Amino acid sequence: MESQRNLMLIALLFVSFLLWQAWQDDKAPQPVATQTTVAQTNDVPSHSNSDVPDADSSMPVQLPATQNLIEVKTDQLDIKIDPVGGDIVYAALVDHKVEIDSNDPFVLLEQNGAFNYISQSGLIGRDGIDSSTHGRAHFSAESELYQLADGQDTLSVPLSYVDANGASYTKVFTFTRGQFDVTVDYKVNNTTSAPLQMQMYGQIKQTVQASESSMMMPTYRGAAFSTQSVRYEKYDFEDIAKSNLNQQTLGGWAAMLQHYFVSAWVPPANDSNTIFSSMSAGGQANIGFRGAVHDIAPGAQQTISAQFFVGPKDQKALSDISETLNLVVDYGFLWWLAIPIYKLLMFFQSIVTNWGVAIILITLSVRGILYPLTKAQYTSMAKMRNLQPKLAELKERFGDDRQKMGQAMMELYKKEKVNPMGGCLPILLQMPIFIALYWVLLESYELRHAPFMLWIDDLSVQDPYYVLPLLMGVSMWLMQKMQPMAPTMDPMQVKMMQWMPVIFTVFFLWFPSGLVLYWLVGNLVAITQQKIIYAGLEKKGLK
Incomplete structure (x- = not known):
């Protein structure tokens, strides 16, 4: 559950940034x-x-009577x-x-x-x-x-x-x-x-x-x-x-x-x-x-x-x-990452001639590249869960002595070959890719009026029937259910995590449908990867 909580926290920070940016645009003096x-x-x-001659907006063009x-x-x-x-x-x-x-x-x-x-x-x-x-x-x-x-x-x-x-x-x-x-x-x-x-x-x-920019489309x-x-x-x-x-x-x-x-x-x-x-x-x-x-x-x-x-x-x-x-x-501060993503997107589009399918292919590529890290992430999480009883024993033994407790924990991690930060790296890599792709989809004129299939006839604007955001919310809820709640988690945190899929579904209602498609497909791939990885971990005796 730690992975899901971190992922949602980083995504929430990103949405908060968009809210702050929209507020700045709205409150900035004209x-x-x-x-x-x-x-x-x-x-x-x-x-x-x-x-330089001035053509003030209040001065219409004056043409001789014979000229047009x-x-x-x-x-x-x-x-x-x-x-x-x-x-x-x-x-x-x-x-x-x-x-x-x-x-x-x-x-x-x-x-x-x-x-x-x-x-x-x-x-x-x-x-x-x-x-x-x-x-x-x-x-x-x-x-x-x-x-x-x-x-x-x-x-x-x-x-x-x-x-x-x-x-x-x-x-x-x-x-x-x-x-x-x-x-x-x-x-x-x-x-x-x-x-x-x-x-x-x-x-x-x-x-x-006045600017036509909005929170989800900060143009x-x-x-x-x-x-x-x-x-x-x-x-x-x-x-x-x-x-x-x-x-x-x-x-x-x-x-x-x-x-x-x-x-x-x-x-x-x-x-x-x-x-x-x-x-x-x-x-x-x-x-x-x-x-x-x-x-x-x-x-x-x-x-x-x-x-x-x-x-x-x-x-x-x-x-x-x-x-x-x-x-x-x-492409903003992640231009160095957005440029290769854009080129890869253009490459896929040249093959499939459908921007929606190209977005799906680039999602599969990103998830495929990150799969070794994702596997290491879930393996690390499984090992951490299995260490919980031993960590509880250490807490009882050392009480409030944080220094000894920290040293004992490090020795335990070293002995069991567990990296406590192993679950964070894939998330830290995924969020920059998500943000870079967000700007690629936002800035690439090729996606303007680019159809996908069925009711999605423009990937650069929001889903008119909100189907993709709702499916994305369901997929996020499934991902949450697949990961067990930590027994020591604060009840308030549990409630917040339960409401996260709903909150993000609301936010995603106004995202460009191309970006929601990327997030939805990414969730579905992540669910599939989780089932495969969990099956492998079960065979190794890791719950």
């Missing part, structure tokens, strides 16, 4: 919108965040571009639906009166064409609709602009079949007699909203960034409201996260960039980058580029863009 600026860097001219949004359709994306500034103001993911039984695509970027989530980019600096004081460049396009045709691998969308001095600018969006990243190129043709100096910026703006919505010294760090809306980022780095990226999805600006890895953030007066959080300063000689042409990603947290696709961008799939 961001207060403030108008602030970013400090200057040493190697760039006096271009601060005030140079430019729509781009690929096999993965449905994008709308505002010709004023060339900003991406709408992005829908074609193959990712809002609901499992819906034909409507999941919309990640959008702009309306109540909520804005857009991606901006432009050229700022001494000769930049985008400014918070002088307005944005008004681009023109040959068409209002661009579509990736069958058999076409890439699609380019050029937007043209000529400034008052005659210099021409072409902002080109390049889309690739099967990909969610967009290459944004500024092709500058300096037809003037004077040199031009400018730098590119890219930023993501989002109206601050993160907010900003994140990467620099040379910080591979990955979250910077939530409260952080943005308190202090503006001003991180100068080689390469780096800036992103907004939303559970299974991410939007990110990734400037060139070899350029000196500045990662910045700000909070507008209208309650809109911004995070982005300012790129290196470029000097373009008279009569010269130059291309200034960056990449923008808008899509699911596909680790391979993100790694192809930046070696650290895949870290937005946040």
